[in-house]
Amino acid sequence: MKNYLKNKMGARLLAVVAFSIPMILSAQDGEPKLKLKIIETDSSKTCKAIVMIDDTIPVKGTDVNFYVKRFFGLIPIALAETTDENGEATVSYEKKLPGDSLGNIILIAQMDDDDAISDQVIAKWGTKAKYESKISQRELWASRSNAPLYLIIISNAIIVGIWGTMGYILYLLFFKMKKSGLDYKP
């Protein structure tokens, strides 16, 4: 019995060890994932990046970069912020950047080692921007109906001036010339 128990316990232990080794190994090989959270209080705005493997194992000591997305690139908020034992890196957001028409900006956190591991969050931390369509304004590159006023005025003034002069000459030709000939008594 003793031997049996010994053997049973041993077998269980062996089974646990046998199962846990590949699990641990597979857990170590798993991709870390990054989640970005924003925390807003009355006095502060904070970005928190949490790096975990399988949502359970925090990754400690890895560097995370924080950015705000712009049209043609990323503006850094904080670079190479190292995660703690909980896999968290925290930075405070103190910038005043223009957002969209609602004041939204896109915050991005990226792993320093691999920027494909990243997350982004929309926050209403930007200033509200007024976006005006350049095509709907009176500009050189706008549509026909939105030509710049100065161009319309100058071009029409020249056209009216020149065609008006030619029109006057045509008036002289068609209406004055023959009449002058008929009225002429040498």
Add this chain to the structure above:
Amino acid sequence: MEKLITKSENGVMEMQRDASGIDENEKYRVMEEELNLYKEKQNVAAGKSKIQKYNLMEEELLRPIQKIGRAGKIWIGFLVAICLCGLYAYYLQETKSKYETISLRDYTMWGVYISTFVFYVALSLIGALMSAILKLIKFEWYRPLTRIAEIIAVASIIMAGVCIVAAMGRPERLYFLFTYGRIQSPIVWDVIVIMTYITASCLLLFMPLIPGIVICRDKLTNKPAWQKWMYKKLSFGWNGAPEQWKIVKKSVKVLAIMVIPLGISIHTVTAWLFATTLRPEWDSTNFGPYFVSGAFALGAAGMIVAVYVFRKVYSLEKYLEEKHFDVLGKMLVLLSFCYLYFNINEYVVPAYKMSSLHANHLLDLFIGKTAPTYWLVVLFGIAIPAILPMFRAMRKPLPLTIIAIFAVIAAWFKRYLIVVPGLSHPFLPIQDVPESWMHYFPSLVEMTIVAATFAALLLIITVFSRLFPIISIWEVAEGDGVNMQKIYKPIKPEML
């Protein structure tokens, strides 16, 4: 004779003054009477001589209209035949696949059509140069040349419009330029300025032509009924009234002033069509004056050729004299040097920097496959017209005309070199495109249409010169001191 009269006039005035100082001197009074009598006789003789001279001029200048010889008819027939070939080629272009009929592709989308368009626009500046600038600055020798310049200007600007329509394909699209065109676009500026210049040039041709049409109406009584009807309608009831002379002279003066900025505008806008298009070669602030100076040089050369042809064909040596070739030769030298100056700015300065954007194109022109054409154009289009006519012997009619013919041909190739190699060297390298997109050589259809526009240009000029005096009779007569208002005998109002 005029000098004698002037002297005698001065003499009379002096004597009158002397006479006022001496009370009733009989001797001076007799002398004064004798001198007045002499002056009167001289005036009568001079007047008769001027009238005889005028009558002879009228007869000689109406001769080409009186009868068209066999050679003239063959020439007109030849031009009509080429025009018909061009019409057929255009029919092919518009009805068959353009990928087969023409060589224009995505990169070289402007070929010989636009090269010829630029050439015609340049040639049309001859009107602004010869009949406006020379007239306004009172160079008296302009008088027999003005109408030749004006008809070339009108014919070439019409053909410029034809070239644009040929280049567009789908001619009905022209309508969209008016319905959808944007005033911000240089294409629309070009359409506006071309239409304005055509109208102004036609008026500048027609207004001083009215007294000439009247001469045709009154003297060419043996012409067909339609021609007499045309002269009658186009003379607009002319009866030699002082008011009518005033209208003609005032209109000509206004139009002459107006056509100069218009002429410069039309070619500057044409230059801007290039300069605002994204090609390294055309990315130049020099393009406006570069085009205008080239146009004036071409205008002078074209004028020399035209004057020589009219002088020989219509036997007008008496009016288109050697002195005209002498001054036109000097003008050609001056304008060629101006053109040389802008060419240096256009090519030598970028070549000194040889930036990577320009290098491909410039090296292709200087030492590449386009180099033979480029250097021949520099030689015959700039160097020879700038240097050779500096020598008096080269300003004689024949040598100067030979120089001018080469300059005109070189001017066409110059436009081709601006358009085609410029388009073939875009900012980004040409890659992964069909072979036919990489090179351009005009197709037979394109060449036929371009040849037809040249034939049409010459046909307009020829037909015009067979219907109206190619030299302005009244302007030449006025230059000789004839008072046209006194010479013209009014006809009955019912005949108008």
